[in-house]
Structures are given as structure tokens and as C-alpha cells.
Amino acid sequence: MALQLKWQIGTAVEIRQETPSVKSLIIDLPDWTTHLAGQHVDVRLTAEDGYQAQRSYSIASAPEDKYLMLTVERIGDGEVSPYLTDVLEVGYQVELRGPIGGYFVWNAADMQDNGPPLLLVAGGSGIAPLMAMVRHRANSNRRVPTKLLYSSRSYDDIIYREELDRLVASDSSLRVLHSLTRQQPENWIGYGRRIDREMLAESAWPPDEKPLAYICGPTALVETVANHLLELGYEPERIKTERFGPTGG
């Protein structure tokens, strides 16, 4: 019989405003056992009258990091994300359990330096579990050739933008391609539309390199990208998906 994942209480030690609608909560958990990049936690909120609400959030920090990072997009009609982004402050406690999920995970130790490349495709806050993979990869010194194709609404909506820029600058085997679907700054040299087949044919690894693909974002993006990758010749069992629906909030 497996041991139950126990609820634990952590403390917010830092809160970062990533974009106008997204914050990262950095949480100190005294009893945390390490996670795999891609896993998530369940957060449980309890009101004074005993009312509770639970939601799942992907872990954005690397397994090697000292604190756990959850990156939360504020969903207008949600009830957990507005609390986490508007009410929670540094020093507040938060109850959660995890890590959860054993499929949408990536472990550098399983990879070979000259092995199949990694393709990460993110839409909006779907970047969170993929960022855990990017950070874990950077910590591991395992230079698996990696491309991240990342769709955001606008330049200001790109989460972890500066950190991604820094990682790319110091690692020639990592490429990050942005697409801005609603609004592009002047002189923008990235893509300026939703991810489509042409973009994937141009930017994703060729299928004969047997890439391993992880896709995370809203359902429409995940469905589109997974279908196009299949049509381009990717192997279905090497495409892993995770969806952030509107009820993810």
C-alpha cells in the first residue's frame, strides 16, 4: 500500500509579479521531498467556516531548487487563483500536497547528451511545468538539444522572459522561440500568430531525429499542436500533453 500524500503547510517567502495577470509564489516547505520536473501539487484553501477549495498547480521550480515555485494565472471567475494572486502575501501560510503525476515528467538523468532532442511547446501559463524542465536541464549540465516554442498574448505577457533570455545566452544547445498572438512590439522578430503547422514545420525538430515533445497550455493549443506534430511525423507515444483549461483556476 502506497503512503498517502500528506497535506503540508508551507510559507510564502517571496512573491514575484511575472506579468500583469501572473504571479509566482515561492514557498518554503519544511517537509518537502523532491519532485520531478513536470509534476504538480494540489493547493487547498480553507475558510473560517470550514469551506474548502482545491486546485492543482504545476511546479515551476527545478527539483534542485531550495524552494517550491508555483506560477499562478489569475482567472477572473476563479476562486483559488484570485486568492493566491490578490490576497496571499509574503509570510502567509499555504496548505498543499504533492508531488503528483508520473507521466508528464522529464528527468535529465534519463537523457543522453547526443540522444533525441527535446521539444517543449507552451501556451500562456502552460509554461510552468516546462520551465521546471528547462531549469532542471540547466542545473543538470545535460545538454540535450532543446527548443522551447512559447506562445503568449503580448510581449508583457511572456512569463520568465528575462530568465529565459539569460539561459539562452549561456547555452548554445537551448533555443527559445516566442510567438505573440495578439500584439507585437515594434521591430519584433519572433512569430506573431497562433502556433500553426507551418510554424512547427519550420521550428520544431525534424521527426527523423525522434524528438520527445511536451505540450502544455489551453486545450485548443494542445490539440492543435499535438495533431500537427502527428501529421509532421512525430511518434504519438513521444508526445506528452498537459492542459490548462479555463477551470484550472
Next chain:
Amino acid sequence: MVEKFISRGFKGRARETDTTRRERVPPGQFETNEFPVLSAGPTPRTSLERWDFSIYGDITEDLKWTWNEFQQLPRETVTVDIHCVTKWTKLDTVWTGVSVDTLLDDIDLDAQSDVGYLMAFCDGGYTTNLPLDDVRGGKAWIAFEYNRQPLAPEHGGPARLLVPHLYFWKSAKWVRGFKLVRENRPGFWESAGYHNYGDPWKEQRYAGD
């Protein structure tokens, strides 16, 4: 130790005032009117000409239906509440399909009482395990319509298993058959940290719950 924990400043949504409705939402779940999509990989596409449903395993005779044969079986339309382990619950969903009782009708399961479990298998390689008792007695269907429309591929079309009294990962999308077995071995999510049985009313989300 954690029983008394209060999330400072958390008030939560206005409580559902309709208690009969509220009582239909299991612990830790919230009600949604949307129909979120969750799956671990790409959506498989199987043409109806190539689709079949088979039952095999530790039984004397295998069974198989083509799509057309399947459509000739008696169908039922049921209105049920569904509960996804990712916390959403959707009330009063309407499905049309064939009762699993109908499919198992030709198998003398009483004569093979040691065959107590099934592994549902699917296009795309997904599997999930269930006790036979949980799919018999009007508790499970192979559904091919949602809201009286053909079931969309991203929701499991052409046909999915529907076992509404368990968490919805047990209601395998793109289902193609059952392997009836003596041993209860874990399926896809059951091998990846999720509960082997998955009763939403006992909040059996993860292994050990």
C-alpha cells in the same frame, strides 16, 4: 495536526444555496458548467470502418463487435454527474450508449467467478483497471453520444467508457475493448501515482488516499 488550518483571508465563493445540488458535489470538487479536456497524449483518430470493440482475456470465448454491429445493440440514454480528479464536477451530463451489462450478457461470469477485474484498453495506448462489479448492474456504458450528438474526438469519440460513480479517468476515452482478468493490475494513471480504485466520495485521488 493540519485539521485546524485556516487560509488567512480566504473567504471563497458564495456557497451553493441549493443543498440537494451541493450534496451532489463530492469533497474537494467544485462544480463547473464547462467540459474541460484532459489526456496524456495526442487525440487518436480511428475511422468507424476500422473501429471495433472486443472482449477477451481469461474467458472461454472472445467477443467482438464492428461499429455497425455495435450500433444495433440496445442503447440507453442516461443523465449522470461526472467527477474529474482535477477537481471539477459536472452535474446532469447526458450520454447515450450501450450498457456494459448488454456486452457481458453472453459471458457466463458466474461460472468464472475468479475473473473479477477488467482492463479497458484504448486507441492511443491508454488503459485503466476496474473491478467487474463496478461495470455491472447498470453502472457503466460504452457511450458514443454526448448531449445527443456524436461524441467529439477530444472527449473520447467515437466511443468512451462511462463509469460515472468513479473519478473520470476510469471512463477511458477512445475505448476499444476489455480484457477480463483474474488479477487487478494497475492501468495507465494507476501506475503513475493515482488511486487504484478512485471513489470520488472517499476522495481516492492518489495512491494511499
